[in-house]
Amino acid sequence: MSLLKKRPARTVYDYIVVGAGSGGSAVAARLAENPNVTVALIEAGGSDFTLATRAPAAFGEQFHKKGDWDYFTAPEPAAANREIHLPRAKVVGGCSAMNAMLWVRGSDRDFDSWGLDGWGWKDVEPVYDRMEGHFLPGHNQDGPMRINRLTTPDATAVAFVDAAVNAGIPANEDLSGPDLDGVSLAPTTTVGGRRWSTARGYLDAVVKKPNFDLITKTLVDRILITNGQAVGVEVSTRGRKRTLSVRGEIVLSAGAYNTPQLLQLSGIGDASHLRSLGVDVVVDNPEVGAHLKEHPFSFTNFELADGPWKGLFGVEKNPMHIVNWLRNGSGPIASNVAEAIAHVRTREGLEVPDMQLVFAPAFFWENGEATHTKPAISVMQSYWEPKSTGHVKITSKDPAAAPEILMNMLSAREDVEALMRGIDLTRRIIASAPYDTMIAREINPGADIRSPEAMETFIRETTLHTYHPACTAGMGRVLDERLRVNGVKGLRVADTSALPEITHGNTNAPAILIGERCATFIQEDAQR
Numbered sequence: 001m002s003l004l005k006k007r008p009a010r011t012v013y014d015y016i017v018v019g020a021g022s023g024g025s026a027v028a029a030r031l032a033e034n035p036n037v038t039v040a041l042i043e044a045g046g047s048d049f050t051l052a053t054r055a056p057a058a059f060g061e062q063f064h065k066k067g068d069w070d071y072f073t074a075p076e077p078a079a080a081n082r083e084i085h086l087p088r089a090k091v092v093g094g095c096s097a098m099n100a101m102l103w104v105r106g107s108d109r110d111f112d113s114w115g116l117d118g119w120g121w122k123d124v125e126p127v128y129d130r131m132e133g134h135f136l137p138g139h140n141q142d143g144p145m146r147i148n149r150l151t152t153p154d155a156t157a158v159a160f161v162d163a164a165v166n167a168g169i170p171a172n173e174d175l176s177g178p179d180l181d182g183v184s185l186a187p188t189t190t191v192g193g194r195r196w197s198t199a200r201g202y203l204d205a206v207v208k209k210p211n212f213d214l215i216t217k218t219l220v221d222r223i224l225i226t227n228g229q230a231v232g233v234e235v236s237t238r239g240r241k242r243t244l245s246v247r248g249e250i251v252l253s254a255g256a257y258n259t260p261q262l263l264q265l266s267g268i269g270d271a272s273h274l275r276s277l278g279v280d281v282v283v284d285n286p287e288v289g290a291h292l293k294e295h296p297f298s299f300t301n302f303e304l305a306d307g308p309w310k311g312l313f314g315v316e317k318n319p320m321h322i323v324n325w326l327r328n329g330s331g332p333i334a335s336n337v338a339e340a341i342a343h344v345r346t347r348e349g350l351e352v353p354d355m356q357l358v359f360a361p362a363f364f365w366e367n368g369e370a371t372h373t374k375p376a377i378s379v380m381q382s383y384w385e386p387k388s389t390g391h392v393k394i395t396s397k398d399p400a401a402a403p404e405i406l407m408n409m410l411s412a413r414e415d416v417e418a419l420m421r422g423i424d425l426t427r428r429i430i431a432s433a434p435y436d437t438m439i440a441r442e443i444n445p446g447a448d449i450r451s452p453e454a455m456e457t458f459i460r461e462t463t464l465h466t467y468h469p470a471c472t473a474g475m476g477r478v479l480d481e482r483l484r485v486n487g488v489k490g491l492r493v494a495d496t497s498a499l500p501e502i503t504h505g506n507t508n509a510p511a512i513l514i515g516e517r518c519a520t521f522i523q524e525d526a527q528r
């Protein structure tokens with residue numbers, strides 16, 4: 001079903017939510033359940049009715065296209081000065097419509113360690129339960145976010161689980177958390193072999209309601225603030241500027257790059273930086289856009305030996321796979337590519353796993369854009385406890401100009417050492433049965449890259465990120481524990497920027513959790 005409907009005529013709303021992604025869809029849909037309030041959800045991108053958003057295996061086809069903000073980092077000093085591509089969805093559903101569909105809630109230690117009122121595991125677990133329609137017992141089965149396992153996993157993914165178990169990693173059916181240790185085929189946000197984004201989970205249920213307007217292809221330029229109160233937004237639709245006013249509150253859910261950008265464009269940020277660009281200062285807070293956290297992601301690839309296993313090699317050349325997927329929702333097109341995961345502790349003395357190994361039955365290199373001439377598999381190492389921190393800073397008062405994004409990736413040596421340990425562990429898995437007979441050779445890093453020096457160079461030259469930017473407007477630094485922007489009334493943030501620290505896990509589930517929490521906070525505070 002298409003989510004788009006006739007452009008609405010309203011110019012005043014009770015609530016305005018900026019960004020129809022993971023967090024924004026949840027907060028807007030929950031608010032719109034109350035028929036007595038009007039809600040606008042404003043999205044820069046358009047409809048998600050495309051093959052690349054619906055067919056799991058095609059998610060990478062969205063990169064560099066019109067549904068991708070197509071950001072790049074500034075040259076990364078500790079990562080060989082590379083300008084690294086940052087795919088970011090510009091579409092209804094946001095990154096939940098572009099991501100690899102893994103569903104991991106995080107560890108209970110994440111939430112308990114923040115020490116924030118209302119955010120301990122005992123507070124958030126019931127909210128996660130409410131959100132989930134999970135295939136595993138022990139989880140809620142009726143919530144809006146549907147989580148399933150692939151019905152037709154590739155043989156090499158099943159072999160990954162076996163090899164990991166043989167290398168000493170325990171099998172664990174339920175890797176969604178909070179107990180994360182172990183290996184399994186992946187829990188994915190898919191239904192019948194199709195992606196299940198927040199557009200499906202939250203927006204389909206409200207989009208036809210008379211009190212709800214989904215306004216697409218519209219960029220929010222800035223928040224309008226009068227006497228410390230958020231009163232509306234300035235938006236541009238195909239170059240035409242207009243203002244939408246708010247009676248209640250505005251929620252920024254533009255994601256960890258665009259939310260701090262919007263705050264800065266609206267005068268909330270480091271005063272001297274804002275003044276240098278001619279932006280009038282509303283709140284001087286240098287923490288806006290600071291503390292950018294990401295999980296660094298290193299890549300290893302292995303060529304498959306001759307045998308019945310081919311992974312996803314050559315899938316795109318066989319139209320029967322598309323036909324099978326359209327008819328039955330199965331086969332390689334239904335693959336989320338990240339078909340199996342292992343959550344591991346790379347050193348002694350850790351309280352929770354510090355790394356996710358992500359298995360793909362394909363040659364995955366340079367964000368999936370590089371190709372290899374023979375069937376191959378990949379194992380990626382996502383480090384969950386990064387010490388490096390970066391920033392997002394506007395470079396102009398023009399809302400259409402990309403902000404400067406610097407991850408400072410691998411600037412903390414500890415992060416490099418963790419990835420080295422992760423690659424060592426991966427090599428152990430690859431040497432274990434049944435992979436010992438299935439793998440012909442190591443492509444990357446390559447058999448000759450073994451010494452610590454060679455490994456460090458490999459990591460600095462090739463590591464990317466897990467597409468998990470977070471913490472750029474964190475609670476405790478920019479927001480209070482009810483997601484309110486410090487120093488401005490009627491303005492909240494509900495996306496991964498709000499995380500005080502990046503979680504042990506993939507970030508879609510926490511983003512939606514924050515959206516759910518934000519709607520509850522708004523509804524509770526409106527009663528006071």
Ligand SMILES: Cc1cc2nc3c(=O)[nH]c(=O)nc-3n(C[C@H](O)[C@H](O)[C@H](O)COP(=O)(O)OP(=O)(O)OC[C@H]3O[C@@H](n4cnc5c(N)ncnc54)[C@H](O)[C@@H]3O)c2cc1C
Binds near residue numbers: 508
């Ligand atoms: C390629 C990729 C793979 C990933 N894989 C996984 C995975 O397997 N599992 C997982 O858990 N996580 C994964 N993630 C991360 C996860 O999807 C994100 O962390 C999560 O979706 C972020 O949610 P959000 O609400 O913070 O932002 P988003 O979902 O990015 O939503 C922000 C929305 O705001 C819109 N917007 C931005 N600026 C403006 C503006 N000025 N005006 C109007 N609209 C605006 C954007 O277009 C976007 O739709 C992946 C991400 C990517 C990109």
